[in-house]
Amino acid sequence: xxxxxxxxxxxxxxxxxxxxxxxxxxxxxxxxxxxxxxxxxxxxxxxxxxxxxxxxxxxxxxxxxxxxxxxxxxxxxxxxxxxxxxxxxxxxxxxxxxxxxxxxxxxxxxxxxxxxxxxxxxxxxxxxxxxxxxxxxxxxxxxxxxxxxxxxxxxxxxxxxxxxxxxxxxxxxxxxxxxxxxxxxxxxxxxxxxxxxxxxxxxxxxxxxxxxxxxxxxxxxxxxxxxxxxxxxxxxxxxxxxxxxxxxxxxxxxxxxxxxxxxxxxxxxxxxxxxxxxxxxxxxxxxxxxxxxxx
Numbered sequence: 001x002x003x004x005x006x007x008x009x010x011x012x013x014x015x016x017x018x019x020x021x022x023x024x025x026x027x028x029x030x031x032x033x034x035x036x037x038x039x040x041x042x043x044x045x046x047x048x049x050x051x052x053x054x055x056x057x058x059x060x061x062x063x064x065x066x067x068x069x070x071x072x073x074x075x076x077x078x079x080x081x082x083x084x085x086x087x088x089x090x091x092x093x094x095x096x097x098x099x100x101x102x103x104x105x106x107x108x109x110x111x112x113x114x115x116x117x118x119x120x121x122x123x124x125x126x127x128x129x130x131x132x133x134x135x136x137x138x139x140x141x142x143x144x145x146x147x148x149x150x151x152x153x154x155x156x157x158x159x160x161x162x163x164x165x166x167x168x169x170x171x172x173x174x175x176x177x178x179x180x181x182x183x184x185x186x187x188x189x190x191x192x193x194x195x196x197x198x199x200x201x202x203x204x205x206x207x208x209x210x211x212x213x214x215x216x217x218x219x220x221x222x223x224x225x226x227x228x229x230x231x232x233x234x235x236x237x238x239x240x241x242x243x244x245x246x247x248x249x250x251x252x253x254x255x256x257x258x259x260x261x262x263x264x265x266x267x268x269x270x271x272x273x274x275x276x277x278x279x280x281x282x283x284x285x286x287x288x289x290x291x292x293x294x295x
Contacts (some may be wrong), residue, residue, distance in 0.1 A: 004148075010024070010026070038061060038128065039062045040149070044058075044060050047151070048150075051151035051244065052152050052153075054155040054237045056110070057109065058106070058107070058109055059107040063102070063103045065101045065136075066134075067132040069103055069132045071130065072115040072128065072129065072130040073128075074127070075127050075200075076107075076111060077124065078122040078124045078126045083111070090107070090111045091107045091108060091111075092108075102277060107126070112153055119187075120153070122152070122190065123150070123151075126140075127140065153187045154188065154235065155237065155239060157239035158185050158186065158187040158239065159241065160233050161184055163242060164181055165182065172248045172249060173248070173253070173260065174248060175257060176222065176250060177252045178219050178220060179250055181245075182216075183196065183229075184215045185215070190209070190210065190235060191210050191212065191235050193205065193206065193207050193234040194206040194210070194216065194232070194233055197230040197231070198227065200230075203218070220250060221250075222252055224251065227249070228245050228246070
């Protein structure tokens with residue numbers, strides 16, 4: 001039946017009574033009595049399993065048909081726009097000498113770049129349409145051996161910022177036993193992972209239920225030293241952005257905050273020393289005058 005058309009892989013393992021095993025060579029073959037079947041190269045298949053990249057991929061697709069392909073159209077759709085590819089410029093065709101009518105299409109990575117050589121970011125769909133000598137109309141998207149060639153290209157890292165509850169603009173001291181840290185992010189495609197660091201140590205890694213735009217809130221306790229928060233944002237294509245907060249001092253003690261404020265603390269010490277010195281000088285001067293009068 002038509003549903004049985006496709007690419008098949010045959011392998012065998014022989015085991016004797018002593019438990020010795022022997023594996024035969026794997027054989028891949030095609031059954032296609034009703035038109036073309038499609039197969040991705042090993043590298044393309046690997047890419048399509050995790051279809052995100054920040055650089056143009058090299059795509060190689062095979063079309064196998066019992067008859068000769070007499071016409072074909074390859075096109076790529078991205079962000080709602082479809083481009084018809086030109087043979088020898090945008091792609092090449094090589095006919096295999098395997099005994100089948102196998103056509104290997106290699107897509108030129110330049111089709112994913114604009115006229116200035118910059119990556120065209122977005123969600124791509126590659127469509128192969130063909131007609132064979134038996135007048136079968138074939139497509140990798142509709143034939144029984146359906147091969148979806150869909151992927152996303154993105155070389156723009158996520159963006160984000162960190163908001164520290166209770167921290168006023170232009171200041172870095174918070175008088176409290178604890179406070180909330182809010183991490184915000186956004187990406188044009190989607191964020192795959194967010195790594196949260198407090199004072200250089202990883203405290204959480206977010207991977208589940210991630211969205212293109214999101215946030216995460218956690219609590220930080222007071223300390224006797226400056227603290228800082230870092231968020232490493234990683235999108236599905238592997239682009240990475242490191243967001244670091246300004247250092248802050250979180251403590252509920254007025255004395256600790258006073259001592260942390262080094263200029264004020266040092267100024268107070270110097271002022272107190274100067275005042276004490278003045279008192280000593282005045283005392284010595286008065287005593288000296290008193291001794292003169294007695295004399």
